[in-house]
Amino acid sequence: MSRWLVPTLYIVFLLLPIYWLLNMSFKTTNEILGTFALIPLEFTLDNYIKIFTDPAWYRGYINSILYVVINTVISVSFALPAAYAFSRYRFLGDKHLFFWLLTNRMAPPAVFALPFFQLYAAIDLFDTHIAVALAHCLFNIPLAVWILEGFMSGVPKQLDEMAYIDGYSFPRFFVKIFMPAVASGIGVAAFFCFMYSWVEMLLSKTLTSVAAKSIAATMTRTASTAGYELGLLAAAGALTIIPGAIVIYFVRNYIARGFSLGRV
């Protein structure tokens, strides 16, 4: 029983700020500023109703989900063949290339914010979903390549050779046999691309203004212009937790593998 003590205390610590955020999101502004209470005294859904009825708010979520999905599709489909090459073959400069890819995961987004803005403005993609999706490829493609390479290296090479003997052409082998064999890896890579694109806020804020404005930008604007609407901000924040909380259930057995770039 005592074994559970430390993990339980830790989880309580993790849940406290989330509980407080939820608590705030069900309060009226007056109550937030006027009293200190552990539960909402005048329980209200107004904050959530405002988010779901005001286009300025719910479009933020739609925009964010759109670029995140585009990014996930691009990252995983580009990374698949590359990861296969890294897991099966040795070629000139392979190790250096693998490290170079990782360096882009290490690049501080603050370094790239301004040049990214100029680059995407120059090719007329500023304020589009595709711009954010492409920009997030900077760190998501390396991530996907690393995760997939980890999973693919676990598939014995005999599988490739057998398919070759059976007369499969390479594309058919890849789609019909190999991809199902690394299906869990593809799922995990997609999940982590989704997640990192969802949590990243500096680039998505820099690259959008009106048409493709992300939820982060919407929240920042509310925090600064609408004064002190903490309840609304809390409700918006609480809603951003949901997508992650839903999808994590599906990858629960591979969480560590994904967070470690496929290296566990």
Next chain:
Amino acid sequence: MNKTIKQGAWLFVIPVVVLVAFNALIPLMTVVNYSMQETFGDNVFFWEGLRWFEQVLNSERFHDSFVRQITFTAIILLIEVPLGIAIALCMPRKGFWVSVCLVLMALPLLIPWNVVGAMWNIFALPDIGLLGYTINAIGIEYNFTRQPFAAWFTTILMDVWHWTSLVVLLAYAGLSAIPDAYYQAAKIDGASRWAVFIWIQLPKMKRVLTIAILLRFMDSFMIYTEPFVLTGGGPGNTTTFLSIDLVKLALGQFDLGPAAAMSLIYFFIVLLICWVFYTLMMKNEQQ
């Protein structure tokens, strides 16, 4: 696995290389460009050579935010790594509740970074936040928007809250991979709890811990959104870390030359340290 030597494999890699290079090299060249020139707008540039680099490297402002950054990274590594290992060691190995625990622990990792900042802001406000109110109620004066120490305390606590789970998950994965036979052998030898940790668990976790430290180093070294939303870099400049300082310089003051030079120095430091980790990691993997 034995890999075949095949230069044609480059064909598989080309799409990735093109897309990442588009995103990485063009912006990087823009930065290099700015770092050696002076501009007064209108796309007119003057050659400045290495002047900006000298200016940044000698400026007190850069030294200060660099020291703050190193201090912050060192503190959170010193807290999160041992704490993460300790929690992982306490967790039972199997069972339904373990999965529940892991999912709950992963929750903070999936929250958008600006929401993490906003959430902790609301949580730590001295008058209406649960944390701030409680600390003040037990008689300690606490206001993270005014007191530098309180600001640091809150920022560090926020980062511990946000990222310790990463270390827990990785350490736990490392521990689960140890066969029971190792523990049985240790029991027969009469090994103490501490000896088991030092001679069996720690060596087996070496690989995952290298990755955990690498990731925590990398991400804490480029932390921007969370402290920016929480404290805005203040009070004064006390929580202005490298990324916050860089964005202030580039997008706030529009000092493109010095900002670009600072970006390159910053990126170079990250790369250097990560290369050391990467070499260690690959050595571990080959064993």
